[in-house]
Amino acid sequence: MVLAIDIGNTNVVIGCFQEQQILFVERVSTNQNATPLELAISIKTILEIYEIRTDEIEGSIISSVVPTINNSMRKAIEKIARCPVMIVGPGIKTGLQIAIDNPAQLGSDRVADAVAALHEYKPPIVIIDMGTATTLSVIDAQRRHIGGIIAPGVGISMNALTEKTAQLPKISLEPPKKCIGSNTIECMKSGILYGAAGCIDGLLDRITAELGETPTFLATGGMSEYIIPHCRHEIILDNMLLLKGLQLIYQKNIGL
Structure with missing residues (x-):
């Protein structure tokens, strides 16, 4: 399973997909002052609601228009899932x-x-x-x-x-x-x-x-x-x- 996160100015959209299937999509408010632990708790809570274990997460990808949150979000994901985190930006292949x-x-x-x-x-x-x-x-x-x-x-x-x-x-x-x-x-x-x-x-x-x-x-x-x-x-x-x-x-x- 792969965790997909879109960090917007108002909301953070959190989703999870397995191969071609999107398993869930949820939204939480964007908080630029949130610590990695606070972000980790939010993500872990959502995963638990959908009965997804953190050890099932093999990777993560982030899209963000709020760069100040990126590092905290990366640390949050690494804290709960210990998986590679990809951030869409320079060096990432898109084919576009x-x-x-x-x-x-x-x-x-x-x-x-x-x-x-x-x-x-x-x-x-x-x-x-x-x-x-x-x-x-x-x-x-x-x-x-x-x-x-x-x-x-x-x-x-x-x-x-x-x-x-x-x-x-x-x-x-x-x-x-x-x-x-x-x-x-x-x-x-x-x-x-x-x-x-x-x-x-x-x-x-x-x-x-x-x-x-x-x-x-x-x-x-x-x-x-x-x-x-x-x-x-x-x-x-x-x-x-x-x-x-x-x-x-x-x-x-x-x-x-």
């Missing part, structure tokens, strides 16, 4: 052609998303990853990652709306009854949900026009399940995409 100005700037999460997308879908592909930020990654018909878009995430927008105003309350992400809200809560829900969905639709239209052909649209990330159903484009929702990518990258680097 990155055709942007500075390939080193492409986040490891977007690399893993792209690797999985190319394995399962025909390019051109647009990957919408809705986390702390909303990112769109574009893969052209020649299987090259040619760039993308970074926009504020849904959570950031919600927080800004409530923190920067005196009378607007915090809201949940339940869909409003209709687009034209008749009270403050419904108006806010409509603005957040339909505003984010409309933004995605508009960006996909512009990307499609620039590519000159209609790509496959994929969506992943913690916020995607709330927003994508309200989009007007046909978008495939795959919240396992990043872990699938980590699985493929791990296999490439151990020669499977």
Whole structure:
């Protein structure tokens, strides 16, 4: 079994796979001040919930956009599993052609998303990853990652709306009854949900026009399940995409 961990700005996604099967996926809050022991306790607890023994873990792979946590996470895994830990970055084989100005700037999460997308879908592909930020990654018909878009995430927008105003309350992400809200809560829900969905639709239209052909649209990330159903484009929702990518990258680097 292999432990796969994606360290994001808001959440750490922890999963485990055995050969081609993903056994579980769980999320915990990202804490940049967590010690290796605290991280180890979180991981070990999740493994125990799924009745997976630490001696069954033969390796681990980490994708991270929070470099300050990487060393603590590595130590945590080594503490409980005593297995090799691979971190996606320079020197790691991915098989992905990155055709942007500075390939080193492409986040490891977007690399893993792209690797999985190319394995399962025909390019051109647009990957919408809705986390702390909303990112769109574009893969052209020649299987090259040619760039993308970074926009504020849904959570950031919600927080800004409530923190920067005196009378607007915090809201949940339940869909409003209709687009034209008749009270403050419904108006806010409509603005957040339909505003984010409309933004995605508009960006996909512009990307499609620039590519000159209609790509496959994929969506992943913690916020995607709330927003994508309200989009007007046909978008495939795959919240396992990043872990699938980590699985493929791990296999490439151990020669499977």
